[in-house]
Amino acid sequence: MPEDQEFEKYLERRAEELGLPTDPAAYQDGGLAVAATATSLSEAELLSMVLKAAGIPAWVDSPSQAQMDGFGFMGSAGQCVLVPLGRLADAERALADHRHESQEPSPQTASARLRKHLWILPMVFAAGVVTLFLLSRQGEPGLAGKVAAAVALAAVVLSVCGILILVLRAMLRSRD
Secondary structure, three states: OHHHHHHHHHHHHHHHHHOOOOOHHHHHHHOEEEEEEEOEHHHHHHHHHHHHHOOOOOEEOOHHHOOEOOOOEEOOOOEEEEEEHHHHHHHHHHHHHHHHHHHOOOHHHHHHHHHHOOOHHHHHHHHHHHHHHHHHHOOOOOHHHHHHHHHHHHHHHHHHHHHHHHHHHHHHHHHO
8 A cells, every 4th residue: 555655646746747737636537638728827827717616627737838938928839728528518618608708798788887987978078168168268379279279179079979979879779
């Protein structure tokens, strides 16, 4: 038995040197499989966390094994995220769900974000109109007055365009 323990310690030490997981769960179900390849160590760590949150054991290949440039990006090989072979299909589904969620924000989230900042457009419009009014009441404006007038006019025009776009989008959505 002591030989078995020594051999297990040797294997654990060797796995650590190679950057492989030493957790026995990594070698369940036939060993490890690559669930994803990332372009950076931080992306690989994020994907690993997504998998762990889904209840799937995951490990990132040792960064020392990869060819990294000065910015933490990998060469053509990339950084691998490993999972037990028996959980590969689950991992691929979890990563696909994550990619779908992160790429397509729900319409409710987008509209809530838009409504949160909607007050800005009328405020910019009002500030532009007031500035133009005050500048028009002055005599002949100098260079600073002309620049302020141009900025105020641009603010008015852009805010009107923004309001028109929002109204048109709302009208198109109501037709659907």
